[in-house]
Amino acid sequence: MSDLTIRPGREFFTARTVSDALAGFRPTRRTTIESVPLAAALHRVPAADVLAPEALPGFPRSTVDGYAVRAADTYGASEGLPTYLDLAGAVRMGAAPTVTVPPGGCVAVPTGAVLPEGADAVVMVEYTAATMPGSIEVTRPVAPGAGLVRADEDVASGATLITAGRPLRSAELGLLAAAGVGAVDVHARPRVAIISTGDEVVPSATPVLAAGQVRDATASALAGLVTEAGGEPVVVGIVPDDRVALERVLRDALGSASIGADLVVVSAGSSVGARDETAGAVAALGTIWCHGLALKPGKPTLLAECGGVPLIGLPGNPLSALVVFRLVGAPLVWRLGGCAAPPPEPTTRARLSRDLASAAGRVDIVQVRVRGEVAEPLFGPSALLSVLTRADGYVVVPEPATGLDADSEVEVVLYR
Template sequence: MTGREFFTARTVGEALVGFRPERRTAVEPVPLDGALGRVPAADVRADAPLPGFARSTVDGYAVRAADTYGASDGLPSYLDLAGAVRMGAAPTVTVTPGRCAAIPTGAVLPAGADAVVMVEYTAETMPGTVEVTRPVAPGSGVVQPDDDVAVGAVLVPAGRPLRAPDLGLLAAAGVTTVDVHARPRVAILSTGDEVVPSDTKELTVGQVRDATASALAGLIREAGGDPVYAGIVPDDEGALRSALTDALGAADLVVVSAGSSVGARDETAAAVSALGEVWCHGLALKPGKPTMLAECAGVPLIGLPGNPLSALVVFRLLGVPLVRRLAGCDRPPPAPRVRARLARDLPSAAGRLDVVQVTVTEDPDGTCRAEPLFGPSALLSVLARADGYLVVPEPATGLDAGTDVEVVLHA
């Protein structure tokens, strides 16, 4: 390999499909109040049906459906009021032919009843007598004991991050803890002689603060991982190899924010090659061509370009899915997207995937418009201004203004 070559270059599609390390994080129990966004390690199944009893879904009267057949405004049915059902208690009344019981939403359906008439279609014309003006079928206004969840049904599946409704369903089923995959520990190792900590007050000429690490940490948290800052290493193969060895021993994924120069990339490639197997060095992607994917002692590693915009574009495309995969997530939530019309011509080159940052505005007629943002890949302000990004596929040589495009919105 010469100092200016990329070897084992891949497309983004090949990387997403082909680079799939087997590593998974350990399984740990967590209480429901700490389980949001965590990934169950196995399906959680119901030990009992939900809601567990027949209950009313409306305020009204529990009836035998047959007693309401033919009822109308002009010819109502009249039923004797047998009593009322109280919330949170077993019914003390029984509905027999020609009788009904007052019932609130959520209360237990009393014995003998098979439907509930909404209160809007009734009137108590005299004490103890209820007028019904609408017929109901058996089961109307009623949830059966296993309508929500049957015994043995999956409450929440393995491999999908838990959402707020999932926590509610688990609580209803009496599940108070869930076995989930631990959050992946993601070590962020910054490199470059010019890079200094972000809290550096005064910069000398040529120095830059480490902005990429903070942004990467945000993406890692969004993906469900725990970022760990592994420090800043100069462009020296020996120092980098030592830092990588330490990081690999304490992380589930190592992310190297490499220096921008060809020489710095060579140092990273040499250090990684000495510790493991490089799967890919170079992507058919703009921005983000000098990307490395490797596996060292069972720990996946991503070598990112030094330019911040490029690094974050690559990590969103490849790093975020990898963090989720390490956490056992094989059913990731879909990214929010919007259809829009491209505001201007967008040139591209065939054979590479172009990721273009855009702002999205809505015209008075409701049409969304995507305005491309251009700038060098060293400018983080381009990403900070963007509402999302669009992808120009490899075969395309560009997109014309007015083209209908799909914009993936930033969280």
Template sequence: MAEALAGFRPARRTPVEAVPLAAALRRVPAEPVTAPHPLPGFARSTVDGYAVRAADTYGVSEGLPGYLTVTGAVRMGAEPGVTVVPGAAVAMPTGGVLPPGADAVVMIEYTAEAMPGTIEVVRPVAPGEGVVRADEDARAGDIIIPNGRPLRPQDLGMLAAAGVTSVRVHARPLVTIFSTGDEVVPPGTDVLRPGQVRDATAAALAALVADAGGSPVPGGIVPDDPGALEKALRAALPASDVIVISAGSSVGVRDETAAAVARLGPPGIWCHGLAIKPGKPTLLAECDGVPVIGLPGNPRSALVVFRLIGAPVVRLAGGCTVAPPEASTRARLSRDLASATGRLDVVQVKVGAGVATPVFGLSALLSVLTAADGYIIIPEEATGLDAGSEVDVILYA
């Protein structure tokens, strides 16, 4: 499975647009953003205290304090009107501009007023101590925000500090979601006839698409008719950045879905079937430049596979090359878990008191997912995990 996913790297990327900083959270920059000037732009104090010449504090101690004359004070937001000369000190607030002549700031905790206009210093400081350089955050031209990584709150703060009020980002990928099956009916159906099921998968997939930075577009429910599916897919292809199909679980329906996808355009199907449980009948294709993902019909299988495989494809289409980290925790496995070599197993678990307890059930049961706090992955090379093993649990947000 790892080889199939590593090789499936569709080239499609969404267009670039400029958005204001207020709308840029989680958007993906299309190009690196550089500092237009040094940041913070001036040397400033990191503590409340006194701006001094570091050499004037050498050798001082609590038993042998040094004495400096206070010649002025720096106000916040104002340029200093005083220069620090030998034997002098200037009162400093945190964030204040370092006055000329000073090369350090001694914390107020290490000073005391000896007499009006004179302080004693009981701890020496080194040049640069208590000070941020004018270009310590960034030099002019430095990359302050890389491309390919979704913007975080702290990134927006950095951009604002640099005076950048808009950023060029990739448009959100438009992801068209189709459900298929004669038995599938809209969620708003009040009364189900025998054999009918409400479409639970599309709503959950839309949420996962949004989590991955995409814009979900409902494609509707298509009957088990390869001609109807192909027609619907062809109609959606021009306006889609990614197409997702929740296909039927039976072999015949899967084959019809694959045949419809194969006729959409080159290069066609990348793989049909993955060594993963749940989710073996997954289909990956690229048709006329649009990635197409065929998911199993069982809701749990579809959602598990899309989280692992579909979400990265959506992110990539939106220019994201550095996926945001997922929340996880370490826990001890409560029981033995068997697995087949050469197959990646995804096991849902509940977590409590540092213990991961597997939650089992058929792939058609959504209650397994709603009961789980997260999941663990048994790698392809493993034959299982022993009770008591330390495992990484990927947590659901």
């Protein structure tokens, strides 16, 4: 962390690149560890590797319906010159075999059944025929290992079932269940305190607005983004444009056991100006890492750490605030919750419908609507949330670029 500190009453605007922020602003705080049952473990982040207590599937089993054979007995078989094997019996699902495969013989097996002793392959039923009682005709040879899985082919005993730091998907839950693991130690969901500021901001449930008032839309949207990033939003409420009041609420959010914030997000009040009280209040409580990102929209962003708790000061305009939080805040929430790397967002390739102008030295985030293979840029003031609601995703114009040409192929990051 940088030792840059903003003194109360003194304005700084130390802009950093987005890549610098993602690489350099990395608080060490991590959430506590708790044990949860598999039914509640989807998307949770394991705190440690989980090792397989036993091999999986645990026994050699057939992967097809057919006949367990000694592979060498099928060599040379063809439709014109089939091989004939004696049927020694059958294996029932869910039961141990009571018969072995002798030389020149075979045993009927369904998919998933235990492979009987003596067999080293399974011939699919499609390549066999029952021509006479007690005998099977084989019309295609098989190699050893065909049509079966070994006892430890899925997972060897003691091997890593799941890796720490990677959010659990449904497939991992299935693998844990197959291994008999009923609960897993995971990081607690990061608690994110969301504080809205502004004399003009009123609760979203306000039925009738007075002149100049706006409902607090950003807090609800931020709560959704926090949840998507594996966190637990705690909406603290609205604070007027008063430094003393904001500092008091920040102290409470940082130190209150009832809130227990792992991250504090201040919505609005981060723009440099006469009414900007956020920087002064934050500087009184901790260290500001930067005040300003080379980003459009979202330049007036504040990143800080207060008593070991990271804090993000977002721009006042809703669209800007949500763009910044998606780029910088969401990865931080994942990291606080023990995630080694945020899960990748879905993307698609498309062609731009028009030119995009930009300025070198900053990242531009452009909202787009995708129609077939075409990405249509959407423009509007950063105070308008409808630009986001109409968008299917966004395009990143990188720092070195001065724009993108129409018909350029771009990667569109899609909203889930």
